[in-house]
Amino acid sequence: MDKMHYINGEDTTCRLCTRVQETHDHLFFMCRYSLQVWKYIQAKAHTRWPNLSWNSLVEWTSRRCQDTKSTNNKIGALIFAAAVYYIWQERNKRIFQQLSQPATTVGEAIFQVIREQLMSSNGISLADGTRAIWNIPWLARPLRDTGQDR
Numbered sequence: 001m002d003k004m005h006y007i008n009g010e011d012t013t014c015r016l017c018t019r020v021q022e023t024h025d026h027l028f029f030m031c032r033y034s035l036q037v038w039k040y041i042q043a044k045a046h047t048r049w050p051n052l053s054w055n056s057l058v059e060w061t062s063r064r065c066q067d068t069k070s071t072n073n074k075i076g077a078l079i080f081a082a083a084v085y086y087i088w089q090e091r092n093k094r095i096f097q098q099l100s101q102p103a104t105t106v107g108e109a110i111f112q113v114i115r116e117q118l119m120s121s122n123g124i125s126l127a128d129g130t131r132a133i134w135n136i137p138w139l140a141r142p143l144r145d146t147g148q149d150r
């Protein structure tokens with residue numbers, strides 16, 4: 001049921017670890033390669049994910065996404081989306097281009113893409129701690145603004 005669909009239907013071994021049959025749960029959450037990616041991004045972003053299955057994690061994330069007031073929830077959703085995307089890209093690169101990257105490289109790419117998103121979204125007000133984690137400088141912030149800081 002949970003198997004990926006293949007056009008030619010032959011090799012269903014996970015390309016990231018080459019050990020186990022590929023399923024969504026395996027590919028994104030249980031694969032030792034993907035776990036390294038998650039571990040890397042979690043450590044760098046100081047965030048933790050519940051240990052859940054694919055379906056419950058998708059549900060959990062979309063619930064978090066709806067809470068747009070919380071920056072941490074927004075960042076969590078960004079991480080989730082980017083990690084899934086990058087893990088999937090890595091899998092495809094291995095299949096179609098015979099290219100492979102270490103999990104730490106993929107983890108760093110995820111970190112950087114989210115950092116860029118955080119830097120370019122002026123609307124999001126980031127707490128000092130969040131800026132420190134993501135290494136985001138205070139940009140041209142006037143020393144004295146209009147007085148309505150919070």
Ligand SMILES: [Zn+2]
Binds near residue numbers: 015019020027030032
């Ligand atoms: Zn695997």
